């Protein structure tokens with residue numbers, strides 16, 4: 001397949017977006033969610049794949065073990081808004097899912113989520129990751145993924161990230177507006193990448209209690225050991241190694257999987273500017289994100 005060109009960004013109802021996430025807009029907005037759907041919502045690079053895989057194992061690890069080795073994760077957990085020429089759209093993949101519950105992923109800011117998810121009271125798992133590591137991970141992802149605009153140099157990308165001029169818009173608005181939604185929408189579980197790194201077993205327990213699942217001790221143990229970074233990296237069905245748009249030689253999708261890699265990228269000056277700006281943008285929220293881990 002000849003790769004479609006890297007997209008440019010444009011303002012889409014106040015959010016920076018690219019055509020690969022807006023071309024199918026009408027169909028996305030009229031998507032028919034079901035009450036038992038589970039939507040995994042994140043700002044890009046927050047651990048979407050990790051949580052998608054955990055949910056897939058929780059629901060289907062016992063009943064459909066072959067699924068884990070034969071179907072790429074992006075088909076098991078379709079990316080709702082993606083629409084790249086010559087590839088099936090995320091919406092079509094979601095419509096074709098025959099297993100229940102349907103697990104669907106999105107990076108949409110909360111105001112763009114199709115209305116049917118709210119009407120159907122579908123459960124939503126939101127994952128947030130600290131801003132500095134999100135920025136670093138997003139930068140490397142842009143370098144290796146032709147579906148993203150060219151990120152340019154790190155300093156340029158960092159400024160764009162701070163200005164919300166990256167695809168899916170401002171990290172600050174995304175995490176805060178989803179957090180606000182959680183205050184009024186009870187079917188939303190809000191979790192943090194850093195907590196998963198600290199204790200994935202505890203976080204899986206919390207997910208299970210939100211979802212009303214009670215895996216056996218053995219099942220849970222096998223999930224905890226099966227979703228470590230090293231195990232996931234080796235699994236071709238999860239690590240996007242089959243995704244045509246990605247060049248893992250530039251930077252692997254499963255890159256480092258660490259908290260605090262930002263320290264290897266931010267200069268002292270960049271860090272000071274970032275902290276000052278962060279303080280202003282986050283001063284009115286009680287959202288407990290820890291930028292300096």
Ligand code: A3P
Nearest residue numbers: 045046047048049050137228229254255256257
């Ligand atoms: P890094 O680029 O910092 O390594 P997403 O799935 O939302 O695109 O997020 C990708 C990020 O999550 C990448 O971060 C990736 O390495 C990390 N990740 C994926 N699986 C992980 C795991 N099992 N443990 C820790 N980090 C993981």
